[in-house]
Amino acid sequence: MKPTPEQRAVIEHDAGHALVSAVAGSGKTATLVERIAYRMARGEPAMDTVVLQFNRDAKEGFIRRLAQRLGDQPAPGVFTFHGLANRMVDHLQRI
Numbered sequence: 721m722k723p724t725p726e727q728r729a730v731i732e733h734d735a736g737h738a739l740v741s742a743v744a745g746s747g748k749t750a751t752l753v754e755r756i757a758y759r760m761a762r763g764e765p766a767m768d769t770v771v772l773q774f775n776r777d778a779k780e781g782f783i784r785r786l787a788q789r790l791g792d793q794p795a796p797g798v799f800t801f802h803g804l805a806n807r808m809v810d811h812l813q814r815i
Contacts, residue, residue, distance in 0.1 A: 727751045731758050749782060753789050756796060769796035776800060 723731060727747060730740055731754045742748050756769060771786075773779040783798050799807070 721747075721750050721754055723747075723751065723754065727754070731755045749785060753782075753785050756786065757789050760790070760793060766794040766796045770804070771796055771798040772804060773798065773800055779803075 724747075727750075730738055730751050733755075740748060740751070752771070756771070759769065760766060771782060773782055779798055779800050783795070786795050786798065
């Protein structure tokens, strides 16, 4: 991926949360995959990142693209909002 200057700014953003607003097909997913790879290359553990997607298809597509980019490296958790909520409820019921 050859990022645009705007995408590069998101990938290398290190000052808290980043709000990204972009139209469909503009490269948001590719940018997010590169951001995760960038953070991991800087030593951040995969378990410190959680990725939320709106539906199962988006989640599965994101997992495929992330696996292609990271290879054998551990990947962060990728969930739907519903899946993450279920995981949290399950955890709370066990404690």
